[in-house]
Amino acid sequence: MITPVIRPRRLRSTPALRRLASETRLHPADLVLPMFIREGTTEPLPIRSMPGVVQHSIDSARRAAADAAAAGIGGVMLFGVPEKRDAIGSGATDPDGILNVGTRALVAEVGDALVVQTDLCLDEFTDHGHCGVLSVDGSVDNDTTLERYREMALVQAASGSKLLGLSGMMDGQVAAVRDALDRSGFVDTVVLAYSAKYASAFYGPFRDAVESTLEGDRRSYQLDPANRREGVREAQLDIDEGADIVMVKPAGSYLDVLADVAAMSSVPVWAYQVSGEYAMIEAAAANGWIDRKRAVAESILSIRRAGADAVLTYWAVELATWLNERDAR
Numbered sequence: 608m609i610t611p612v613i614r615p616r617r618l619r620s621t622p623a624l625r626r627l628a629s630e631t632r633l634h635p636a637d638l639v640l641p642m643f644i645r646e647g648t649t650e651p652l653p654i655r656s657m658p659g660v661v662q663h664s665i666d667s668a669r670r671a672a673a674d675a676a677a678a679g680i681g682g683v684m685l686f687g688v689p690e691k692r693d694a695i696g697s698g699a700t701d702p703d704g705i706l707n708v709g710t711r712a713l714v715a716e717v718g719d720a721l722v723v724q725t726d727l728c729l730d731e732f733t734d735h736g737h738c739g740v741l742s743v744d745g746s747v748d749n750d751t752t753l754e755r756y757r758e759m760a761l762v763q764a765a766s767g768s769k770l771l772g773l774s775g776m777m778d779g780q781v782a783a784v785r786d787a788l789d790r791s792g793f794v795d796t797v798v799l800a801y802s803a804k805y806a807s808a809f810y811g812p813f814r815d816a817v818e819s820t821l822e823g824d825r826r827s828y829q830l831d832p833a834n835r836r837e838g839v840r841e842a843q844l845d846i847d848e849g850a851d852i853v854m855v856k857p858a859g860s861y862l863d864v865l866a867d868v869a870a871m872s873s874v875p876v877w878a879y880q881v882s883g884e885y886a887m888i889e890a891a892a893a894n895g896w897i898d899r900k901r902a903v904a905e906s907i908l909s910i911r912r913a914g915a916d917a918v919l920t921y922w923a924v925e926l927a928t929w930l931n932e933r934d935a936r
């Protein structure tokens with residue numbers, strides 16, 4: 608019998624050794640919960656394709672944010688679902704628009720216990736559902752959209768958002784928003800760039816969550832799923848434009864891009880585990896096909912292992928609760 612000299616199994620032989628040899632750990636502080644706040648509802652409304660996730664009323668959002676703070680997660684990322692939409696997404700820059708009202712309410716509720724963050728994009732507020740304003744030929748007008756993003760940034764910052772998530776994939780959006788913030792004295796408002804945001808089928812359930820009116824697709828501004836190098840290029844441009852954090856989205860199917868960006872980035876790198884990633888695991892678990900708790904934890908651990916410093920995930924609070932229970936034992 609030949610006996611091996613090198614035995615990697617040695618480090619896996621007991622639970623205590625495995626814990627000590629673990630290269631990646633999950634911690635509540637590295638998790639961010641995306642939340643939907645719907646205008647005109649007094650009760651939370653379930654989202655059909657995202658079991659367990661709701662469109663919040665202002666009151667239920669306040670309670671959920673307090674629970675999130677108690678669980679010790681790093682932050683909440685707010686999305687607004689307005690009752691009325693128009694061509695330029697007026698609701699986004701109205702201080703009384705749902706996202707801005709919701710931001711003020713949540714900041715009043717949780718203060719600095721976690722970081723209250725806002726999605727900076729027009730798609731929830733436009734009647735055509737695109738992330739920007741349209742030119743006469745129907746295409747998304749990059750530079751006119753930048754002007755709208757600048758206005759949006761100021762209203763969100765004034766509402767108390769600490770961190771703006773620029774998810775629209777317009778060229779030059781980081782520099783444009785940074786300049787607007789700095790000129791108005793919001794020098795400490797953080798810019799998170801959704802740098803490598805791919806035109807993905809995994810956003811499907813999110814369209815239910817925000818009652819999207821989009822016809823067609825976003826392929827003229829979001830990245831082609833075929834492209835890895837281009838994701839790194841977008842991250843580098845955003846770093847050069849002054850992004851404080853860069854992000855890769857979706858997460859699970861883009862771990863190669865995430866690892867590449869993590870290897871080159873001089874700023875923190877986040878990843879967004881999107882609605883379709885959530886829905887797939889929930890659906891398989893509901894059928895009894897996978898162990899829900901293990902699949903959730905493994906999916907997020909893998910995103911961290913690939914290089915994400917923090918993860919946006921709809922399971923943020925639930926996972927944090929599990930981690931807190933484990934640590935209490």
Ligand code: PBG
Binds near residue numbers: 726775810813825
């Ligand atoms: C656009 C935006 C989208 C998501 C976050 N911000 C949708 C899109 O680009 O089509 C998707 C998030 C998810 O699927 O969980 N503002």
